[in-house]
Amino acid sequence: MNLFSAKWMVIVLMVLFSISFSSGTLSAQAKLTIKPDKTVLSQQLLKEPIKFFGSGWGAGETVVIELLIPKGIEMRGLGKEEDRVGIAVGTCNEKGDFETTMGTLATLNWFFQVAWIFDDKTTSMKSSFEKANPLPPGEYEILATGAITDKECRVYFEILPHTKGQ
Amino acid sequence: MRALKMIGLSIVFLVFVSISISSFGAEREVAYLSLGDYTGPSANTGIPADSGCEDGFKYINDKGGIQGVKVKFIPVDTRYEVARAVSAYKQLRKTPKLLVVGCPGTAVGKGIAPLANADKLVQLAVADGEFVANVSRTFIWGQCYQDVFGSMLDWMVKDWRQKGKAGSPTVGYISWDNAYGREALRGGKEYAEKIGVKLLPPKLFPPGTADHSQYLAFLKDADYIFAGTPDPTPAAVIRDAYRLGMTKNIQFFCDTFGPTMSGGVKAYNKELQGTIVVSWFLRGLEARNHPLAKELWTKYRKRPMSEMSPLYQIGIVWALNYAAALEIALKEVGYDKITPDDMYKAYQKLTGRNISQGMQGLCAYSPTSRRGSEEVKFYQVKGEELVPISGWTKCPDTVSLHKF
Numbered sequence: 001m002n003l004f005s006a007k008w009m010v011i012v013l014m015v016l017f018s019i020s021f022s023s024g025t026l027s028a029q030a031k032l033t034i035k036p037d038k039t040v041l042s043q044q045l046l047k048e049p050i051k052f053f054g055s056g057w058g059a060g061e062t063v064v065i066e067l068l069i070p071k072g073i074e075m076r077g078l079g080k081e082e083d084r085v086g087i088a089v090g091t092c093n094e095k096g097d098f099e100t101t102m103g104t105l106a107t108l109n110w111f112f113q114v115a116w117i118f119d120d121k122t123t124s125m126k127s128s129f130e131k132a133n134p135l136p137p138g139e140y141e142i143l144a145t146g147a148i149t150d151k152e153c154r155v156y157f158e159i160l161p162h163t164k165g166q
Numbered sequence: 167m168r169a170l171k172m173i174g175l176s177i178v179f180l181v182f183v184s185i186s187i188s189s190f191g192a193e194r195e196v197a198y199l200s201l202g203d204y205t206g207p208s209a210n211t212g213i214p215a216d217s218g219c220e221d222g223f224k225y226i227n228d229k230g231g232i233q234g235v236k237v238k239f240i241p242v243d244t245r246y247e248v249a250r251a252v253s254a255y256k257q258l259r260k261t262p263k264l265l266v267v268g269c270p271g272t273a274v275g276k277g278i279a280p281l282a283n284a285d286k287l288v289q290l291a292v293a294d295g296e297f298v299a300n301v302s303r304t305f306i307w308g309q310c311y312q313d314v315f316g317s318m319l320d321w322m323v324k325d326w327r328q329k330g331k332a333g334s335p336t337v338g339y340i341s342w343d344n345a346y347g348r349e350a351l352r353g354g355k356e357y358a359e360k361i362g363v364k365l366l367p368p369k370l371f372p373p374g375t376a377d378h379s380q381y382l383a384f385l386k387d388a389d390y391i392f393a394g395t396p397d398p399t400p401a402a403v404i405r406d407a408y409r410l411g412m413t414k415n416i417q418f419f420c421d422t423f424g425p426t427m428s429g430g431v432k433a434y435n436k437e438l439q440g441t442i443v444v445s446w447f448l449r450g451l452e453a454r455n456h457p458l459a460k461e462l463w464t465k466y467r468k469r470p471m472s473e474m475s476p477l478y479q480i481g482i483v484w485a486l487n488y489a490a491a492l493e494i495a496l497k498e499v500g501y502d503k504i505t506p507d508d509m510y511k512a513y514q515k516l517t518g519r520n521i522s523q524g525m526q527g528l529c530a531y532s533p534t535s536r537r538g539s540e541e542v543k544f545y546q547v548k549g550e551e552l553v554p555i556s557g558w559t560k561c562p563d564t565v566s567l568h569k570f
Binding site: 062064065066076077078082084085086087088089102103105106109110115116118119124125126127145147148 | 204205206207208209210243244245246247248249250251252253254256257277280281284373374399
């Protein structure tokens with residue numbers, strides 16, 4: 001009887017170990033790196049945008065990268081109940097790797113939170129930094145999720161305060 | 167024993183009554199998700215179109231829905247940004263009975279297409295020929311950019327011959343330097359070659375350009391010029407052409423999203439006289455006088471008709487097409503079993519019907535076609551109005567001439 005229980009105990013432990021090992025491997029496989037991972041909000045970001053590098057995702061998978069909005073911060077265009085906003089999308093190669101940038105429009109809309117106004121001179125819509133509401137300095141959680149595999153990876157990104165002369 | 171039997175019967179009766187009440191009280195609902203733009207760079211087109219869609223669904227719901235099923239309109243402000251649209255789609259894709267996702271933006275439409283396809287959802291997208299060439303679950307609103315351009319080329323050749331001129335006309339093309347600005351050339355260029363029109367090298371300028379003179383200078387030898395981009399940019403291009411004296415001898419054309427009476431036509435009225443606008447939905451006073459558009463605008467927006475953008479009609483047609491497809495799907499599988507795939511099959515059965523009530527040509531969705539309609543109307547700027555100068559005219563198929 002004791003021998004029987006011990007045998008089952010070993011099997012259960014082995015199963016548990018393999019599950020935890022494999023899930024650990026899975027979560028470790030899906031990676032996201034942000035470069036730079038901290039920055040001051042300046043118009044230089046429009047020339048040198050934030051880059052995202054991913055690995056360990058599904059082949060050909062679309063990966064959506066979202067900024068999780070801390071409580072108390074309002075985002076232009078989002079409902080009060082919304083807690084995240086997409087800031088970039090990556091499309092994986094056959095190996096499950098991707099490289100993407102935060103587009104100009106995403107940077108203007110979500111980091112600077114510009115207003116869009118009609119410009120009579122150019123007869124087109126123009127971004128207004130005067131009416132912008134930039135994200136305050138602080139640490140922000142970034143969540144990457146695979147559209148097919150549902151794999152997730154969380155990293156942090158920091159917006160630094162402006163110093164004199166910036 | 168008898169008491170126990172009575173208690174048992176009472177319980178059965180109560181369960182039956184409660185199930186009946188809950189079924190009776192529950193509203194039967196399906197959903198439409200719009201990944202629109204209400205505060206971003208295309209809000210001036212996104213707001214009127216989605217207002218039309220929202221009002222179209224209100225109108226349908228106020229009439230009791232389709233076979234008692236109401237439509238829930240879910241608006242999302244993407245600010246014209248793909249990542250936000252993909253993120254919002256991911257959050258909302260499991261909405262109960264979500265059957266269609268609308269993408270009023272070219273880039274957003276392309277970003278959502280693979281996800282919507284994977285979810286078997288019908289997607290409504292702008293007017294890219296790519297969606298016509300590669301038949302999938304993405305349906306375009308009306309006619310595609312290149313086929314509209316093809317119909318202009320046909321008109322130019324006919325006009326050239328009617329004037330007794332020899333040979334073929336020379337045509338200029340000016341638009342934004344982006345995918346949208348080049349889209350009409352993907353098939354349109356091949357069609358020009360096919361019918362023997364000499365197409366000058368296209369002149370593409372960055373969005374936000376204040377003065378278009380330097381680009382127009384390359385097109386001074388043209389007999390006809392197509393000025394692309396949405397209102398009011400093409401009006402500003404023609405304003406600059408007027409200053410250069412080019413509008414005296416060159417006939418200018420704009421397409422579906424070109425000058426409106428309350429926009430470009432009003433802003434540069436003198437300069438735009440004689441400009442031809444080719445559209446797959448009603449424009450000018452024809453749009454403002456359309457009975458259904460008028461009824462919905464005055465009922466739900468409570469504003470004067472002069473403030474109604476013609477784009478309001480596009481949104482109404484999205485709602486009408488949805489309702490027509492829903493009616494087919496409900497008849498075939500019923501509310502409880504309806505899936506996005508049933509809606510997809512139903513959209514393909516709308517072929518040849520006048521669902522838009524004349525706001526655009528006959529519906530062309532079919533198992534092999536993703537065009538909302540195949541026809542356009544020609545309008546001309548006369549005074550302060552856009553006056554129709556043709557009936558609905560079928561466009562040539564230019565998409566099949568291009569390798570996508």
